[in-house]
Amino acid sequence: MAHYFVGDIQGCFAELQKLLLKVDFNPSKDTLWAVGDLVARGPDSLATLRFFQSLGDTGKVVLGNHDMHLLALHGKLKRNKPSDNLTPLLNAPDIESLISWLRLQPLMRELPEHNVIMTHAGVPPQWSLETLRQESQLVSQALQQADYLDALISKMYSDTAERWEPNAIGINRLRFCINALTRMRYLFVDGHLDFDCKQPPENCTNPQLRPWFDFASPLRESHTLVFGHWAALMGKVNSPKLKALDTGCCWGEYLTLWHLESDQKITQKRLKKS
Template identity: 60%
Template structure:
């Protein structure tokens, strides 16, 4: 039995299958943990979701910003962007069951026996484990509501600076949770989230911004945090407790698979033609 963690798939279905073939992934015994952004920008989001859906309990994803964006597109809350390459998925007869499956996935997964936490973008350094679990669960509950579109999806996009404090209204806490766990990279000096800079830390021109994983965190001090989202890092954080798995496959880089039991990283280059 093996546990494999994969970075952003983003519809790169063939690369995912080749990567799993390299480790002889067997869904009868092994588990695939996906760090979010399962869909969008790659050539075959439909096959990707269909494959993950068929894996049933052998796959454990978290949701990323592109996965939530898929929910907004399917609900008619956002306009399609050809760059997302989601038309085949959105027009598929399989879409309803796949949307239900996506809605059922959490923003965070915790493996206490391995002291591992997985989210798409990272963890807010202000939070302890209790807050992380509570806020993730609240978003999951909102996604399971019958009126999830009007109650959450239609209102999750905003242009405000995102900052956490305990006295935030409940919906603002939900929105911060989504922002932090699916969109975060840099933090301002006051701990608020910055969404503009997407460069690696050494290329950021604002000296007042710092990566979230360079802040002291009660969660990260006791657990390893597995995340994707930040392709520009190319897997480098210089922090043994911050494991970055988005290595830019969809942008011409590689897809990275991390084997928990051995610590090995296995990669698959982006295919030129599929």
């Protein structure tokens, strides 16, 4: 049995298929983990969601910011932009089933026997494993409520929840978790989230900003952290316990698969448009 972790697919389903062929992925014995952002920008978000839904327990997905945004689009809370290539998905006959499946996906997953944690953007350095579990579970519970659109999705877009406040309640607590686990790249030196800079660390000109993974963290010592979201990194990080898997396939670069057991990365260049 093998564990494969794939970076941000963003609708690049043909590239995903080629990657899985390269490693002879067998869903009857292997597990495919996805760091989120299954949809948007690439040409086939619909096939991507259908594929992961069909995998059942063989597919382990966490939600990314684009997946959360899809929930807002489906709920008519945001405008559908043509550049996201989501119209075929939103108009699909099985869209309700796909959305119901997506709402069941968490913001974090663990592989305890290997001390691996997967989120979309990373883990706040202030958080312990217990806090990560607790906060992500609160968001999952809110997503699975009948009023999730009004109570969560309509209110999650905010740059104000940039500080971890252990005593926060309600939507402010949920907002910070969503911001941190699906949008985080840099933190200010005092530990609060920055939402503007997307450059790789070597190009960041603000001396007050540091990558989230450069802060001391108990989880960095004990676990391998698998994440995507930050395409500008192109997989280049400063520790073997960090696996940055977003390598910009939807931007014309490549899709990356990490094979846990061999600690090898396999890549597939973005295919040319036919």
